[in-house]
Amino acid sequence: MEIKISRTDNSRVHELKRDEIVFGQEYADHMLVCDYKDGQWGAPEIVPFGNISICPSLSALHYGQSIFEGVKAYRQPNGGSAIFRPEKNWERFNKSAQRLGMPEISSEIFLDGMRELINIDDAWIPNEADTSLYIRPFMFATDEFLGVRSSFTYKFMIINSPAGPYYNKPVSIYVQSSFVRAVQGGIGFTKAAGNYGASMYPTAEVRKMGYDQILWTDAFEHKYVQEIGTMNVFFIIDGKAVTPDLNAGTILAGVTRDSVIALLKENGVPVEERPISIDELVEAHKAGKLEEAFGTGTAASMSFIQDLTYNEEKLTLKPTTEYTIANKIKTQLDDIRYGRIEDKQNWLLKVKQSVLI
């Protein structure tokens, strides 16, 4: 596949303040753009990062056909770089596209395009501890039309943003039992923009109450836990790891979730993917068997949960520094991402082998 490349004459990379990178506010020099029309994708182009011009009737703004992914590239010890499991994001992107009535996209455009873009913007991958380059592929409907129907045209883009060290403060969770994120038959399993818009108000409300994030529950009984804000959720109960299964199609099939399950198993921790009720968590906590709790996601890799509040009941866990399993898995996951241990699972897509290439 031919990618047309127009390099910028004015790299901004020297302006990046590497000791105070704010997530999601600065963008690398280039972006990938690919347009869909007449039933097919055109040739992808890599161009200087910059604004795009849209008609006010842009279909995506009115009818919500808009999806995205979140991926990360990591600086490797030899000076090279690698992207963590982007093929999983490509697969999920196409599942989102299908459910939203949008066209699927080839691995050539999504994966080869991403790799070429990261290669060109290599200088934007930070070197400092716990930093990375956040990669944002997204697609939106571009018809200039006010009727309710699937758009005939779309734009796929990839933009990159340097990500600073993630401050992994233990989180305080509020278990939501009135607002609902997703239901069977809906779009909960997709990374559709609309899912996030619907969560803003409920999340702001629990923040006002002093909690960090919402743990969503099922739409029917508000009893079975689903996912946390932008993360999947895991509990260590009596030495076993349990996490909600994906069968109902109401939660995201997280790439970090999948990776953590694999590492847990490799470390001999039994993993159960199944419905988990609040009652079970309350019981386990009473019996002293709710040992650890954490969220998984691209942003924080693993984020440890300090307490869970459900109605009047607050379940406080032991200090997260004592989370034996979670800390061990998090270290392994980060060590793989930063190339500090062998990538036995073949999770890294190498972009540059070393600085010399």
Add this chain to the structure above:
Amino acid sequence: MEIKISRTDNSRVHELKRDEIVFGQEYADHMLVCDYKDGQWGAPEIVPFGNISICPSLSALHYGQSIFEGVKAYRQPNGGSAIFRPEKNWERFNKSAQRLGMPEISSEIFLDGMRELINIDDAWIPNEADTSLYIRPFMFATDEFLGVRSSFTYKFMIINSPAGPYYNKPVSIYVQSSFVRAVQGGIGFTKAAGNYGASMYPTAEVRKMGYDQILWTDAFEHKYVQEIGTMNVFFIIDGKAVTPDLNAGTILAGVTRDSVIALLKENGVPVEERPISIDELVEAHKAGKLEEAFGTGTAASMSFIQDLTYNEEKLTLKPTTEYTIANKIKTQLDDIRYGRIEDKQNWLLKVKQSVLI
């Protein structure tokens, strides 16, 4: 309130082919724009219709804080013009905004701004039978930021599009019992872009099967009817009008729905707003008491339903030309909109009193 007005030097109104207007594809000469930042709305401006420049990280495209309304202006017999119940759309717009974590907007910006815009674009309100000027107010998040949180900045706009005569062919409806539009605790009552994106694929699927639209059912039992595509739904059963109530927050509080309820009552037809199960419809049809069925919405005002298919069962109604009640109400509603009968309900917001003003 001061509205800054920049008129175009190049009106395109003479290019409008009045005998072949396609809905939602052509836009009037001007648009209203108003920006929200630092916790408040700035001054609205009316400017020539045209493209806007956005950053690829525009929050609305990634996190779905995007809402809209649909309103219509009608040419009046004396050459003047009027907008149909826009204050109801303003109220609903603010309910959508609140649920999506977006700022509410004043009636001065929304209503006075709309009136001024329609005044300036008066030449774009078509004259021909059954035509109108479709008015699209919308608001979207404009932060250039990739983190999941409510945007701090927003853009409110109003654009207008001439609408040709609506071809009111009776519709064939498929009752959806696997995909779900909305659930209690979600955003079904809002005109959020995300609600429409989620409906594209299921709607395309039933179109392939030969149906025009989906009648959504409740998320829990797939038993209680909700709304149709972009319309609310009414049934005439044994001389009474029944329509789903708004209590669960899963369906839109349609302005046409509200208007039709008022007209039905005025015409002595009892109206029941309550849950309606598929079983009740099947029973009524068997007993010969499912007399009429129709959808209500801004686009079609009233759209008559010819048949409803639920699983293997197809309920075919009498020819829609024989819908005594629906035809009578539709005529009355249109007569009010086009100023052909007295506006007793005070539903019309007059923009121009006559051509002479």
